Structures are given as structure tokens and as C-alpha cells.
Amino acid sequence: MPRNEPTEVTDGWDGGRSPKRRKAVRYGVPVAVAGVAAATIGLVPAFAGSGSPDLPKISAQDLIAKIAKSDVQQLSGTVRVTTDLGLPSLPGGGSVGGFGGERQGHGAEGQDGSSASPQNKLMELASGAHTLRVAADGPDKQRLSIVDKAAEYSIIHNGDQVWAYDSGSNTAVHSKAEAHGKPGQRHHGPEDLPKGLKNATPQDLAKEALKAAGDTTSVTVDGTARVAGRDAYQLLIKPKQAASTVGSIRIAVDAANGVPLKFTLTPKSGGAAAVDVGYTNVDFAKPAASSFSFTPPKGAKVVDADKERAKAERQHGKDVKDVKGRKGLEDFKDRGGLNVIGKGWTSIATIKGSGSGLPAGKDKGAAGDAGKFLDSIGDKVTGSFGSGRVFSTRLVNALITDNGTVYVGAVDKEALIDAANAAK
Known part of the structure; x- marks a missing residue:
């Protein structure tokens, strides 16, 4: 088979294709990239593996359409995470924005359940190296676990139940997935979960990076790679605007099913990737049902997040409601x-x-x-x-x-x- 050669997409890059195709390929990069890079995660760039598989030639338009059409809803795997944003260090080992430093969630902090707060834990992914285990079975079942040497932190979504558990402090936080649509109806899906959980995989970051590409962006297919043992095309995205600090975004796309397997954002200044997320192993079979079940361990402190929120709203009124919805x-x-x-x-x-x-x-x-x-x-x-x-x-x-x-x-x-x- 012919080796895949770079093909560029620039201005007017839908090539006169159908409206459905134009919708599929009109994804892009711009404003969201700053928030994604600052608030989420990355993976060391060594996981592309050795060798460049021979794959049929594909255009950038068709590869982006392949990502958009991908409908994989069941998977499990491991994601290795490293982020290097260059945040300045603060006295005591922390860093600006509350990132870096020692692991949070032990001692006094764990007494009120804040050690198991999804928002607090997921912010830790903005700095340093981490290992994640992920599983998904459709829109109603997801699990993400952050594993380190001392403890494990997990977020489990199963139907209308959401649990967050920090083994370091033996604290669990429970809440109900929020209702959407008409009164009395419940709709459960990824939008019910904390933002960090939704942006913790290469698929999510790729979607953020492919929302509105146009004449400010160059998009090419730049060869192939092996990622997590699977053949993949490499989509290379570069800004045309000189003032951008982004050098390039590289997305490894599963050649068989269109799932992004690896996302690498490199600054224009060079050096290590600032955001680099990828699977070290991945399985697209249906995960075991036990992956999405959770019972607080014996002796665990259990916090009812919905009751705590309602209590705070009664005490402090509208200001707390505003914070909840920010x-x-x-x-x-x-x-x-x-x-x-x-x-x-x-x-x-x-x-x-x-x-x-x-x-x-x-x-x-x-x-x-x-x-x-x-x-x-x-x-x-x-x-x-x-x-x-x-x-x-x-x-x-x-x-x-x-x-x-x-x-x-x-x-x-x-x-x-x-x-x-x-x-x-």
C-alpha cells in the first residue's frame, strides 16, 4: 500500500464537498486551546512507539471527517499524563494557580470532604506526571481513576449516581447527576460530570482542538505511527498567525475506528510538549459492569454533595447558586x-x-x-x-x-x- 504523504488543508478546505462533509471538517483550534492547556493534562511523547505502519493514503479532510464520524462508546485503558506548562514555583513547593507541590487531600483538608472534590483533584493534572485508568460504556457510565504511589482517586458515573473517592483520606463524595430537559425528566450523560473528567482523554482534547479551523490554520496528514499497539494516522495542526505561542498540535487517530489515541501540543518556543495526552493501552470491548459500581469502604467519611450545596444555598443565598453555575x-x-x-x-x-x-x-x-x-x-x-x-x-x-x-x-x-x- 502507498505510504501516507502530507496533504495540506488551508483556506476553503472543504473542497466543494456536501454540507454534511463541510460540517464534519469545519472544526478548529482557537480560543479553547488556552483553557484546555491550562486546565487539563498531557502525556510524555514517547508513546507513539516504534515504526510507521503502511496505511492507505488519506486526505486531511477525510481524516477529520473520520474523527467526527467515530461513534466508539465502549472502551477501557490507561493514559499516562505529564504536563509542562512552565508555571512559576511558589515558596514551599507549590506553583501559581494552585498547581504543583505536594499531593492535596490529606490531613485536615480531608475532614470536610474537600480532598475528594472532583474540582480540586482534577486541577492537580495541570502539573507533573500522572497515570489515569479510564473506562466508558455509553453516555451513562464512565470511570476515571488517578493513580499515584500513595493513593488512588476515582470518579464514577453510573446512571444518575456520581461518586468521587479519595483513598488517601478515605473520603467519598456523592451526588446525583443533574436533570436536563423538561421538568421531571432526567438526562444523564458526560455533561453531568466535572469538566476535568470530560477533558481527560485524547478524544476530548482533540474535539476541543478541532472546533472551528479556517484560514488561520494549516492542517495536514503527517505520516503514521503506532500508539498503544494500534495503527494510527497523524494529523498535524499549525497556526498561521505568528503571534501565537502554539507551535503545533499533533493528533494520532486510530486508523480503524477514528478514535484519537494521542494528543500532543508543542509550544512555539520548542522543548518538551506542554500538553501531551495518550493511551499506553486501550481496549474497545465492553468494560465489565463492575467497573462502574462503587460502595464506600468501611470507615470512609461520606459527604452528600447535594445536601451540602443546598445547605450552603440556604445560608448564603443567591451568591452560592451563582458559584454553582459559573x-x-x-x-x-x-x-x-x-x-x-x-x-x-x-x-x-x-x-x-x-x-x-x-x-x-x-x-x-x-x-x-x-x-x-x-x-x-x-x-x-x-x-x-x-x-x-x-x-x-x-x-x-x-x-x-x-x-x-x-x-x-x-x-x-x-x-x-x-x-x-x-x-x-
Whole structure:
């Protein structure tokens, strides 16, 4: 069979195909990539394995359509996770954003159930190396376990039941999957689960990276690979916009069923992948029913998350309900504070400041100490907008002006300054 050669997709890349095909291939990369990279996970790049299998030639359009058409709902496997965003370290071994440092969830934290909170645990995946075990059997049954040397943390979704269990603190959190649709009806599916659980596999990251590609993106098929013992095509996605910090995204796609097996995001600055997620082994047979059953171990502390939420709402009212329903940056948009400027890979999210700004090193007392620390991890910048600090990772950069306005995106420092100047 002929070896697969690179084929490029750029402007107008549906090739005059049917509306259904155009819908399948009009996926893309832009704004979501910053949030995906900052909030989720990666895998060391060694899992492509040796050898490049001979596979029939396929175009980039057809490979993306193959991903879109893939309807695999049953699988189990292991995902090896490593993320290298270059987050600055904080005193005591932690890092900015609460990532890094020692494993959370032991000692006093475990007394109130927060050690088993899905949001807390899944944020740990934004830094360092991890091993995940995953299983799925349709939209109503999923399981994800984070395994480390000391303990195991699992999230289990089975019908209308969701459990989260941290063996380190022997704490379990239980809740009901939320209802959707008409009153009295229940719809259970992946949308009921914590966001991190939905973005913990190569399939999920690939979908985020293929939502709206257009004239800002080059898409090619770049050879083949063996991933988790399976033949795969390699889809290579590159931004055309020079200001982007993303160098490329490579997605290994199962040649037989179209399932993304590996997702690798490499910064333009080079070096190790910033986000690199892939299976080390995968089985597309129906998982055992026991994979999705859970009973709290003897002596475990069990927290009813629904009751705790209702109690907090009674005590604190609407503010707690707002927190429950927040959607990250979109929450600021709902409140009139978020705006997105630019397009494609160089989209920049802006959040209007309150005018108070950040503490400065010249301030007195604790504010001055905080200002000196911020000076040590951020670069002071100036422009017609005034002045501020740029905080950088290997992928996502943020400019916070002295009046508190935030500009953030997977773009270089100069693009943030230009955006601030233009908004003046």
C-alpha cells in the first residue's frame, strides 16, 4: 500500500464537498486551546512507539471527517499524563494557580470532604506526571481513576449516581447527576460530570482542538505511527498567525475506528510538549459492569454533595447558586466583564479591571511584600495603556494592567501589549 504523504488543508478546505462533509471538517483550534492547556493534562511523547505502519493514503479532510464520524462508546485503558506548562514555583513547593507541590487531600483538608472534590483533584493534572485508568460504556457510565504511589482517586458515573473517592483520606463524595430537559425528566450523560473528567482523554482534547479551523490554520496528514499497539494516522495542526505561542498540535487517530489515541501540543518556543495526552493501552470491548459500581469502604467519611450545596444555598443565598453555575471566563461575560478580541489562535480574552490593580513593591507592609513577589515572577511593561505586568508560561501569557484589567491568551507578550494599547 502507498505510504501516507502530507496533504495540506488551508483556506476553503472543504473542497466543494456536501454540507454534511463541510460540517464534519469545519472544526478548529482557537480560543479553547488556552483553557484546555491550562486546565487539563498531557502525556510524555514517547508513546507513539516504534515504526510507521503502511496505511492507505488519506486526505486531511477525510481524516477529520473520520474523527467526527467515530461513534466508539465502549472502551477501557490507561493514559499516562505529564504536563509542562512552565508555571512559576511558589515558596514551599507549590506553583501559581494552585498547581504543583505536594499531593492535596490529606490531613485536615480531608475532614470536610474537600480532598475528594472532583474540582480540586482534577486541577492537580495541570502539573507533573500522572497515570489515569479510564473506562466508558455509553453516555451513562464512565470511570476515571488517578493513580499515584500513595493513593488512588476515582470518579464514577453510573446512571444518575456520581461518586468521587479519595483513598488517601478515605473520603467519598456523592451526588446525583443533574436533570436536563423538561421538568421531571432526567438526562444523564458526560455533561453531568466535572469538566476535568470530560477533558481527560485524547478524544476530548482533540474535539476541543478541532472546533472551528479556517484560514488561520494549516492542517495536514503527517505520516503514521503506532500508539498503544494500534495503527494510527497523524494529523498535524499549525497556526498561521505568528503571534501565537502554539507551535503545533499533533493528533494520532486510530486508523480503524477514528478514535484519537494521542494528543500532543508543542509550544512555539520548542522543548518538551506542554500538553501531551495518550493511551499506553486501550481496549474497545465492553468494560465489565463492575467497573462502574462503587460502595464506600468501611470507615470512609461520606459527604452528600447535594445536601451540602443546598445547605450552603440556604445560608448564603443567591451568591452560592451563582458559584454553582459559573462557567469560567464565560461567567465574566455574563456579568458584562469579559470581551474576546482578535480571532483564531491569537484571540485574547479581556476582563475589565476594577481600578484597584495589583500591589506594588513600593507599597508598605504586606501589600509591598506581595508586590515584590509579583515583580519577581512578572515582567514590568509599559505602553500607551499605562503600565502593568506580564505573567508568562510556556503557552499562556497574561497582562494585568495597573488598573486591574486582564488580557490573557496563547499569544506572545507583544500581542498582549498591542491589545491593551488598542483598547485604551
